[in-house]
Amino acid sequence: MRSTDAAEFESVAELMREATLLAVAARRELPAHAIVQKPDGSLVTAVDVALQVLILNELEQRFGARPVIAEEDADSIGGKEDAQAHCRALLRQWRPGLGDREIARALACGGLEGSTRDLDAVWVLDPIDGTQGYVDGDHWCPCLALLSRGEPVFAVNGHPSVLGGVLLVAERGSGCWSRPLKGGDAKRAMVSQAPLTPGEPMRLVAPARATASQIAARRSVGESIGHPCTLVHSDSQAKYAHVIAGLADVAYSRRGNGPGKYVWDHAGAVLLAREAGAWVGDTNEGEVDCSLGRRLGGNDAVICAARDLGPQVAATLAERDIAEGTSRNSAGHGERARHG
Ligand SMILES: [Mg+2]
Numbered sequence: 001m002r003s004t005d006a007a008e009f010e011s012v013a014e015l016m017r018e019a020t021l022l023a024v025a026a027r028r029e030l031p032a033h034a035i036v037q038k039p040d041g042s043l044v045t046a047v048d049v050a051l052q053v054l055i056l057n058e059l060e061q062r063f064g065a066r067p068v069i070a071e072e073d074a075d076s077i078g079g080k081e082d083a084q085a086h087c088r089a090l091l092r093q094w095r096p097g098l099g100d101r102e103i104a105r106a107l108a109c110g111g112l113e114g115s116t117r118d119l120d121a122v123w124v125l126d127p128i129d130g131t132q133g134y135v136d137g138d139h140w141c142p143c144l145a146l147l148s149r150g151e152p153v154f155a156v157n158g159h160p161s162v163l164g165g166v167l168l169v170a171e172r173g174s175g176c177w178s179r180p181l182k183g184g185d186a187k188r189a190m191v192s193q194a195p196l197t198p199g200e201p202m203r204l205v206a207p208a209r210a211t212a213s214q215i216a217a218r219r220s221v222g223e224s225i226g227h228p229c230t231l232v233h234s235d236s237q238a239k240y241a242h243v244i245a246g247l248a249d250v251a252y253s254r255r256g257n258g259p260g261k262y263v264w265d266h267a268g269a270v271l272l273a274r275e276a277g278a279w280v281g282d283t284n285e286g287e288v289d290c291s292l293g294r295r296l297g298g299n300d301a302v303i304c305a306a307r308d309l310g311p312q313v314a315a316t317l318a319e320r321d322i323a324e325g326t327s328r329n330s331a332g333h334g335e336r337a338r339h340g
Pocket residue numbers: 048071126127128129130131
C-alpha cells in the first residue's frame with residue numbers, strides 16, 4: 001500500500017468507530033425477535049447484518065468496489081421476518097438511504113472464495129465478532145481488515161469491552177494505536193517484553209463460557225512452562241485485544257479437528273498484535289497465513305503472546321496437537337513467525 005493511503009485508513013477507522021458505537025446503542029434496545037440462529041446453529045442478530053450493510057456500503061462509496069470476505073450473507077437472517085424488520089429499522093435510523101436493495105447487495109458481495117494472494121485489496125469483515133458475547137453483555141467487537149496479496153496491511157477493531165472502550169488501529173509497519181471509542185488522542189499500544197518473574201502467574205485468556213476441559217487445558221499450558229496460570233475471560237478478537245492492552249499475557253485459538261478457523265475472526269488481530277510487538281504465530285512458530293480464502297486452512301493455531309512466551313506456548317500446543325492427533329504442521333515447515 002502507498003503511504004498516501006493514510007487518509008483512506010483514517011476514514012475507515014472513523015467508520016468503524018461509528019459502527020461500534022451504533023452497535024453499543026442498538027444493544028440497549030435489542031428485542032428477543034432480533035436474535036436468531038443461523039442455519040449452522042450459531043447466533044446472529046439484526047445488528048450484525050445491519051452493521052455489515054452499513055460498513056460495506058460506506059466502503060464502496062468511499063473507495064469503489066473491492067472484493068470482500070464477510071461473515072454474513074442472505075441466509076444469516078433470511079426467512080426471519082421480525083429480525084429482518086428490525087434490521088431495516090436500524091438502517092433507516094443510521095442511513096435513511098439504505099433499503100432492501102442495499103441490504104441484498106451487502107449480503108451478496110462478501111462471499112469471495114479461494115486464495116487472495118493475487119489480489120491487491122480485499123476487505124475482510126466480521127461486523128460483530130462474538131455475537132454470543134454481544135447478546136450476553138460480554139466481549140464482542142466489530143472487526144475489519146484489509147488484505148493485500150493475502151497479507152493484512154491495515155486493521156481496525158472496535159472494542160467497547162476493553163479498557164473502557166477503545167478502537168485499535170494498525171497499518172503494517174506503523175505500529176498499533178489505541179484511541180478511546182468516545183474520542184480523544186491515540187496512544188501507541190506496546191505489549192510488554194519483560195519475561196515473567198519466577199512464580200509469577202501467566203495470564204491466559206479463556207472463553208467466558210469455557211468448558212471444564214478448556215479450563216483444565218489452559219491451566220496445564222501455564223504449568224507446562226513452569227508458571228501458575230490465571231485465567232482471563234474473553235472471546236472473539238477481544239481476546240487478542242486483552243494481550244495488546246496488557247490485560248493478559250497469552251491468547252490462542254486452536255484449530256483442532258475442524259476445517260480451519262475463519263479468516264475474519266483473526267486477520268485484523270494478527271496485524272494489530274504484531275504491530276503492538278506481540279509474538280504472533282502457529283504451533284511450529286510459522287506465520288499465520290491469511291491468504292487462503294475464508295479459512296486459515298494452513299494453520300493449527302493462532303497464538304498471540306506478550307512477554308517472550310510465544311515459543312514456549314507454541315511448543316506446548318504442538319505437543320498437545322500431536323498427542324490428540326490433530327497436528328498438521330508438526331513437520332515444522334513454515335516461514336518463521338515474525339516478531340513485532
Ligand atoms: Mg460475527
